[in-house]
Amino acid sequence: MRTMRTIYWDKSTNQVKTIDQRALPGRVEWVTLKTGEEVAAAIQQMIIRGAPAIGVAGAYGMALAAFQYEAMSSTKIEAKILETGKILQAARPTAVNLRWAIDRMKKVVFSNASSPEDLNILLLAEAEKIAEEDIQTNSRIAEHGIGIIEDGDVIIHHCNTGSLATVEGGTALGVIKQAWKQGKRLKVLVDETRPLFQGSRLTAWELQQEGIPYEIITDSAAGFFLERKLASKVMFGADRVAANGDVANKVGSYMLALAAHANQIPVYSVFPFTSVDASCRIGSAIEIEFRAGSEILDVKVNEKKIAPRGAKAINPAFDITPNHLITAWITDEGIIYPPFKVSARVVLGEE
Secondary structure, eight states: OOOOOSEEEETTTTEEEEEOTTSTTTOOOEEEEOSHHHHHHHHHTTSSOSHHHHHHHHHHHHHHHHHHTTTSOHHHHHHHHHHHHHHHHHHOSSOHHHHHHHHHHHHHHHHOOOOHHHHHHHHHHHHHHHHHHHHHHHHHHHHHHGGGOOTTEEEEEOSOOSGGGSSSSOSHHHHHHHHHHTTOOEEEEEEOOTTTTIIIIIIHHHHHHHTOOEEEEOGGGHHHHHHTTOOOEEEEOOSEEETTSOEEEETTHHHHHHHHHHTTOOEEEEOOGGGEETTOOSGGGSOOOEEOTHHHHTOEETTEESSOTTOOOOEESEEEEOGGGOSEEEETTEEEOSSHHHHHHHHTTOO
């Protein structure tokens, strides 16, 4: 399953090119990133988003630093690359894929006593490897996941987990796309996903490109469709998964899973197995990013801001869905069922 590529290294300029997701669905606009700091800013500004894509962006950001500081001595360039890694990590603290990718790049720095030119080559090769692995990982997720999609399914999907959230293919939305390509009749109810509308802006756009039937619903309407049995499944991604199976994902996932559980509708969290943070025992230990209140307050209806002048807002970007609300994980290692802690240990070869 090969679709559009969201982020890539331009070998002619040694720069990173990525789709500006803020411009969608109105236009497809590409942004050029020249430094690791620019990559970090792109992550913070939601030019790049989606845990897998952010991880790859972090790897590319460290490769950019190697090119940026190549005139320095080996010792100084290594220090600058590691400093860039810290800046990148701070750009999105909740998403474990970013830390994972940065740690892989650090190993290259630490394990190679190389000239700056050689370090450039080695870091870029590792970043490209991480990017290609993401594409292959998403393909395996889709292969494993299509079995849970039944003909006639109506799926509530939260946030965006398609090609835009990865290098290529997608996680939860990648499963849906693959099921559609295999001829399964289905429809997607797209949660708008407040406050930045990743559902109604991005997921709806991707589904439209594929010709997959969809309808946009407000986040608060999901319970209505679940209670009336007008939806048969719930699917969303994951930015970090604790060892006990608790899932950190885009805010609103918890309420959606609660409503689905209350109405005996299965809930699937779909992600690469690298999103499992074995060092994090439970979901409450996951750091939650809070974003600017303006993302809520500046929304307009009839060309007027919805909030009164002087209003304040608190804006968590993620929430934690407890493991007992999740029917199964769909990963590149297969479909994993509760008890998640035991299942994860088996996949990791620890039992």
